[in-house]
Amino acid sequence: MTEYFTIRWENGIVQMLDQRMLPEKVVYHDYSKCSEVAHAISEMVIRGAPALGVAAAYGLALTAYHSQTSRVSDLKEELLQSAAELQNSRPTAVNLFTAIERIMGIAQHFSGMEVMQLRGEVIHEAMKIAEEDRKMNLKIAQYGQQFIPDQANLIHHCNTGALATASIGTALGVIILAHNRGKKIHVFVDETRPRLQGARLTAWELKQLGIPQTVIVDGASGYVMENNRIDACLVGCDRIAANGDVANKIGTYNLALVAYAHGVPFYSVGPVTSIDLSIKDGNEIPIEQRPDDEVAFINERAIIPDGVKVFNPAFDVTPAKYISAIITDRGVAFPPYQTSLYKLKNG
Ligand code: MRU
Secondary structure: OOOOOOEEEEOOEEEEEOOOOOOOOOOEEEEOOHHHHHHHHHOOOOOOHHHHHHHHHHHHHHHHHHOOOOOHHHHHHHHHHHHHHHHOOOOOOHHHHHHHHHHHHHHHHOOOOOHHHHHHHHHHHHHHHHHHHHHHHHHHHHHHHHHOOOEEEEEEOOOOOHHHOOOOOOHHHHHHHHHHOOOEEEEEEEOOOOOOHHHHHHHHHHHHHOOOEEEEOHHHHHHHHHHOOOOEEEEOOOEEEOOOOEEEEOOHHHHHHHHHHHOOOEEEEOOHHHEEOOOOOHHHOOOOEOOOHHHHEEOOEEOOOOOOOOOOEOEEEEOHHHOOEEEEOOEEEOOOHHHHHHHHHHO
16 A cells, blocks of 8 residues: 655645655655745656646645735735746646646636635635546546456556556556456556656555566667567656647657557556647647756766767657557547547547
8 A cells, every 4th residue: 555645735735745755765845835836846856747737736725825915916916926937847747737727717717805715716726626636547547447458568658656646647547456456467667767757656656556567778668579468558648739649758759669560559648637639739749858967967976978968858749640549537539539539628
């Protein structure tokens, strides 16, 4: 059983597990300001698209909770400033932006005179966002079961578990439920360079749950598929474009290509909130560029000669044609995604 939590609201304090320290140490931080939450997001204390949505919502709830003003217009202004800070934290996961939009929509449409009432509505909406994420995870896990045979050898990239969401996770949630239902699961865990979310976080979660696993370097997936029967690859998503192109952790596209070449089904897994129909295709998805040092150093030790250029995109886009199906909390989308995603999102 897991005995940790990823993020929690506790009487005007946001508590977060510092994922940068795992698996070495379990350390929690308390935040009382939205600016601290925005900083924690950009520093990746918390990460994973659905968890970022919850963190952003709680960040705005902190602003409402601690505001000293007695004027509704002032609180609306404070919320606008906090929203701008959060919007500048990380650009790719759409969940962060939809959470902000939902809360700012409440503020914008609020026509009452009482600050306490607006404050209450903002905090209530933030709690709702977290609760919805919990429910979505369980539905995704159920829809995903049809793709997991009773004995399954799987490959997973990055971390999509409890550390990335408010509950059991998305792609990892599918795997965990399969294991809990008695299926014989083994997971090859991509280490996920450069921040090692697979090796540090996914392996940590799977170990606690007793799910058999083997960590591989990202570049080993071709060899592993060539020499083992792999039943499926399951990955998460940060943003799904209207045509089914999917942005996810860097290396996902490579894994999809290798899976395609070996005829291994490749599933992208995430909540409907990750579908962004305003984005026509993957070219329009903003891709976060992270600091060079994430690639150039391991544990503060340089692994690249000084002065050599580094390119560190945090995400890539897997073209829809390499994705066998997109598993969501409202059902499964199959190609052609243009119509199936629209139906799931608006149906
Ligand atoms: O940079 P990260 O760790 O935030 O990237 C996380 C991923 O790419 C996940 O696969 C995605 O957010 C889905 S998490 C359920």
